[in-house]
Amino acid sequence: xxxxxxxxxxxxxxxxxxxxxxxxxxxxxxxxxxxxxxxxxxxxxxxxxxxxxxxxxxxxxxxxxxxxxxxxxxxxxxxxxxxxxxxxxxxxxxxxxxxxxxxxxxxxxxxxxxxxxxxxxxxxxxxxxxxxxxxxxxxxxxxxxxxxxxxxxxxxxxxxxxxxxxxxxxxxxxxxxxxxxxxxxxxxxxxxxxxxxxx
Numbered sequence: 001x002x003x004x005x006x007x008x009x010x011x012x013x014x015x016x017x018x019x020x021x022x023x024x025x026x027x028x029x030x031x032x033x034x035x036x037x038x039x040x041x042x043x044x045x046x047x048x049x050x051x052x053x054x055x056x057x058x059x060x061x062x063x064x065x066x067x068x069x070x071x072x073x074x075x076x077x078x079x080x081x082x083x084x085x086x087x088x089x090x091x092x093x094x095x096x097x098x099x100x101x102x103x104x105x106x107x108x109x110x111x112x113x114x115x116x117x118x119x120x121x122x123x124x125x126x127x128x129x130x131x132x133x134x135x136x137x138x139x140x141x142x143x144x145x146x147x148x149x150x151x152x153x154x155x156x157x158x159x160x161x162x163x164x165x166x167x168x169x170x171x172x173x174x175x176x177x178x179x180x181x182x183x184x185x186x187x188x189x190x191x192x193x194x195x196x197x198x199x
Contacts, residue, residue: 062074084127117150125151131146
């Protein structure tokens with residue numbers, strides 16, 4: 001009886017404040033037809049309500065960076081946003097659809113574009129930072145969508161010149177070309193200076 005009364009009061013409030021149907025009924029005579037109507041209208045209102053959008057939220061984050069004069073962060077986040085929107089073909093995505101499968105598709109798209117894993121990770125880490133901000137602001141719930149994509153830092157190939165190559169350049173006879181000889185002498189001077197600085 002108590003639960004029935006609570007349900008009656010809830011339905012009355014819902015009909016009175018949200019749907020303007022009080023002229024059709026008086027407490028407590030709610031028919032099955034009325035209850036179904038309330039249920040359907042409530043579902044329709046959920047569908048009509050706009051869900052939070054990821055790129056739209058990221059624009060808000062960018063505006064905050066402008067206000068805080070974080071120019072470098074703004075540039076990197078803007079680059080990431082533009083890249084992600086190209087993947088979405090200029091559209092946007094609701095947070096509830098921002099999941100691991102979507103991010104795996106984005107990762108594959110980036111790799112097909114010829115980007116290195118470090119660049120892929122760069123974009124993913126920025127998107128993750130934006131997502132975590134949305135979680136902190138209770139715009140969405142944490143579902144860990146980045147757990148299957150690459151967000152590490154891959155070791156790059158060393159680009160240092162070998163010691164044998166340095167010796168070869170140092171000993172080159174370039175007397176036939178004064179410009180190259182001058183360049184070699186500048187190289188020698190830089191080499192000697194750097195060695196002295198480390199001893």
